[in-house]
Amino acid sequence: MTTWSTPRRVVLSLGSNLGERMQNLQGAVDALFDASGLRLVGLSPVYETAPVGGPEQEAFLNAVVVVDTALDPDTVLERAQNVEDAFHRVREVRWGPRSLDVDIIDAGGEQRDDPALTLPHPQAHTRAFVLQPWSDVDPDAEIPGKGPVRDLLAALTGQELHRRDDLVLQVPD
Template sequence: MSTNENRAGRVVLALGSNLGDRLGILQGAVDTLFAPGPLRLVALSPVYETAPVGGPEQDDYLNAVAVADTLLTPEALLERVQEVERAFHRVREVRWGPRTLDVDVIAYDGLVRTDPALTLPHPRAHERAFVLRPWADIDPDAEIAGRGAVRDLLAGVADQELRRRDDLVLRVPR
């Protein structure tokens, strides 16, 4: 894996699951992503249950957001999260379809780029309550480059179904 040798970058990852043991899959993804290695967990949001946005009819998602530091380049980070998705049997057959695990790179150290393989910040993050609300919980001062403060962007998604599930907790890996 390629690393950024200058300094660690702050990254935001959104995790979601709506197939199988949703909480177990999210916990497995957190454990795998943040096992000792190239990603150091800084903060992990509460779990939210959300209605799907776009795509075919499907079950509700469990979602969470993680903030981490990494020396991985954006490309290597994308490769890493896709490896974790594959480990949890992610299949990409239907756009915005149901999935065991979805891990999106939402932001990488304020970087703005339009590369088709990895656009940063994520092109729809500012439109998704399931990204903004958990992110605001763990980083109230967060901003999306070119879009503004996460807490201000929440007003634009107030109509999206979102329910904090304090009865479902993701453990921080040791």
């Protein structure tokens, strides 16, 4: 496990459209914090969203988790993929249905173009299901090279997004 010399802010996007969607999201939050290394900064409201791209499929539940961590992005990615695997994530169809998706959206402002992990997430600036919950947690957030999250969100049109106040993720103890 490698670490940064000082903690940095990392933004994770969670999504699920198979099975017990809310249980999958809550399980992801619980599992992400089951091991040390991530300190919760904020947990967004849950949104129900229409799928973007890919085959026809059911609506997603989405949320954003903001953490501070000294873990490097590759270690956070490994943890995120382990959480997805625990929820039987299958990668058969690009942008297809999934029990759980955990994406690193931003990692301390780092920019990299790597096949294993591109930072910031290459489509985040075009996805309301990332931008709206992220803005809820951090209204002053910015995507490196793209601009303020609230401005990017304001420029998007045509993406269905419904805040689900009846569904609340619990912060881990």
